[in-house]
Amino acid sequence: MSVNSTGVSITVLLPSGRLPLDIMKASHDLATKYGFSIYCSLLQNIRLINVPEGAAEQVKSDLASLGAKFKAPGQFPLPRICIGKPHCSFGLVDTEKLSNELLDRFDGRGKTKAKFRISIAGCTVGCPWTKNSDISIMASRVGYSVYVGGKGGMVPRSGxxxxxxxxxxxxxxIVQTLVDFHDLKTKSKQRMSKLIKDPDFPFSEV
Ligand code: SF4
Structure with missing residues (x-):
């Protein structure tokens, strides 16, 4: 939750970009009641923006009662995924399933240090900015490729x-090894693009 001059901003996390219907309905009802807006973020979450400060706790409480989870420091990053199989005709794998398996693997992990992003693409087209993410997983006809060290921003680079x-x-x-290495080598916050130059980095380019 963050506050700016126009009100409070609350990010509701949506694993795999899926929006449960009850949370969608409650968000709509609350937005109508309190007069705020809903932004669909590039990270596949929804952000409630311009929430009146006095209503923010009630909004969070109403959504939390439906199982909504909110963005907070130290969380493991939700993978940004494409729609994948069977919803895209190019899709080779069920990206939602892989994303859930990844989240299950890291469920219960203590604080995760910032700042890295994970993306999963259902084919080599790489729609979810696959090569420009810190950790990228891309399905192909012969298995998965994994890329590391990509980033967007003012100075983008491919992993x-x-x-x-x-x-x-x-x-x-592999993701487990990368996240553990990031944790070991990071004080508070670091992109993977810096770590691939570390002499102890546990992988080579293939
Ligand atoms: S990356 Fe491939 S499977 Fe995913 S949406 Fe793009 S074209 Fe479809």
Whole structure:
């Protein structure tokens, strides 16, 4: 939750970009009641913007009672995923399933240090900015490729490929190794693009 001159901003997390109907309805009802707006963020969450300061706790409480979770420091980042199989004709894998498996793997992990993003693409087209994410997983006909060190922003760069033809289990293990390495080498916040130059970085470009 953040406050600015026009009101409070509350980000409701939506794993895999899925918006439960009860949260959608409650958000609509609350927005109508309190006169705020709803922004669909580039990270596949919804942000309630211009929420009157006096109503913010009530809005959060109403949505939390439906199971909504809110953005807060130290959370493991929700992967940004494309719609994947079977909803896209190019899709080779069920991206939602892989995203959920990743979140299950890191569920209960203590504070995750900032700042890295994960993306999952259902094919090599790479719609969810796959090569410009810190950790990118891209499905192909012969397994998954994993890229590390991409970033967007003012100085964008593509990640390097550290694995190809990987199984789903190998992908999960690689992400675990990367997140552990990031935790080990990061004081408070760091992008993966810096870590790939570290002499101890556990992968090579392939
Ligand atoms: S990355 Fe591939 S599967 Fe995913 S939306 Fe784009 S074209 Fe479809």
């Amino acid at each position: 390097i490929r550290i694995k190809k033809k990987a199984t789903e289990q190998e992908v999960l293990d």
